[in-house]
Amino acid sequence: MPRCWRRSSRAGRSATCDLINNSMMSHNKYVQQDALEKLDLDRVKSVKRAKIPEAQITDHAIGAAFYGQCIGYRTDAFGGRKPESWADFWDTKVFKGGRSMVSPDGDLPELEFALLADGVPMDKLYPLDVDRAFKVLTRLRGDIKKYWDSGPLPGVLLSRQEVTMSTVWDGRLADLQKQGVPVERQLNGMRRQFSGYAIAKGAANIDAAYKLMDFSLRAESQAALVKFFPSNPSSPVAYAKLTDEERNASAGAPKYYDKGFDADVEWWLKNESAVTKRWLEWAR
Template sequence: MTNSPIGRRALLRGAAALAALPALAACGTGTSRSTGASVSTGSSAKTVAVRDSGGAYGEALKKAIYDPFTKETGITVQVANLDGAQVLAQINQGRPQVDLINITMMDGAKFIRENALEKLDLDRIKNLKIAKLPENQITEYAVSHSFYAQCMAYRTDAFDGRKPESWADFWDAKAFQGGRSMCNPDADLPELEFALLADGVPMDQLYPLDVDRAFKVLDRIRSGVKKYWDSGPLPGMLLTRQEVTMTTVWHGRLADLVKQGVPVAAQLNGARRQFQGYAIAKGAANLDAAYQLFDYSMHPDVQARLAMAYPSNPSSPLAYDKISEEVRNGLAGAPQYYDKGFDADIDWWLKNEAAVSKRWLGWARG
């Protein structure tokens, strides 16, 4: 299963074709030091089942959130590494295997259309007031806990000491020579915004996207694109093997490469943000425990602890003050970088993703 650090665009594809659903994979209780994050009390439930995407991100969640939560509350966290299509099919069949769902806010909107989520009682998530989340990240059915940024990455040894500053530079194959890689819609949304930014559209005037104009700009770079990546590690591999000099990438995927000494860096000008959130499955068996884990996860201390374990960008602005300077400076959500990027317009993409992805696939085939 291909995982992004925080979410995938293909989560809901193929739900109707699911014939069998896997069982939960249990996650043991933790021994990590707990924080002072408040947790609601009064539940008799001793287990909560949560969906996340597994991999290194799943291990970080276990270390930073699940194990400390178990130690503090006595509630065992069971983890299901299911994709969204599986979770949705389970809920539609009236037998959800998870209580709390870790999901992109965009895919959460798709779940809402399927009546697959519980309407939240926000009074039971008391740490929301402490976290001071932006209002647009709190909805009736899901609340953001973090975001990931899709941006430009490049080899620092490729351009005689120069570094690309904008998407226009990404498109400039004369000044910044070498192959390119861009995202396949199986991994994330088509990168129309980057094309429009390269063509001079101001960042605050991107939406509604001018699709025709974006594809004309994409035409200018198509011959230089050596690979369309469909998994999180692939852009880093292409850079490491010097198959390309520049690529789009999920920003969090660069941290390990830098630690390994690979000469790569990110350019966060024009980065596209997509938010990840929590939602509760319709018919959740352990509703009280789900609210307790939901509440616990929203506290700024807990969000900061996750960011120290994995390059995840907390949605709480207060969390960044609790992260070491070294780690904070490597996050796309750090104060010095935040205004350089923009939020993906979920409403626009919900209406247009299918048509744009179909057109993109035809375009990529030439």
């Protein structure tokens, strides 16, 4: 969900907010609509100090955190075994039980997971082989009990034992685990999608927007957020400021990072509409 901040309004300006926190993919769409200011990176000093990855620094937005889409599973469902990969997610003979995957109302279709299950290496995923991905999805279709469209739903389905495995946003199982529900996540092959900050075109309080952006992107600020919210900072420096427990709970921790991949925003911007249309026809 996008978040906007502003301190005050000024007549004659069209922007209804100043600083926007949204997905980097959404920011790319806003750029196409000429809705964002081009950033002056000299006014965001924290970017260099926080060592934010270059891939998350664009002319109009800067990535602050990511969420990882991964496997969630019941730990009591497989006789002590645990799924290690997307191939295991597809293996309903060894890992018995129903599955749940996302619908386009919840997130991007999960073509990458199908390709990983079929043996495509993470560094060879893009451009996605759409035909191959849908063939692999079809192999699992009969075992998919529900397509989820909101973040809490995978946890609900796992809690009710309606499924034994589901795709899930990585931070969504933490509360269930605290309640004693036997669920766990598998981060191998997780898909990372970043969110970040941008300034609205015609922002009335542009100086304040830069100051808040600069503050929010500091490694200290990103680390502090983790203590109150299941966030995965974009700054690698932030993880050194966390306790071992906090760090290991984050999907962005160094021990997990190479297990996942970044969603190719450019590919999805070009292909999301066509893939979604095909997914809707496939899921009927």
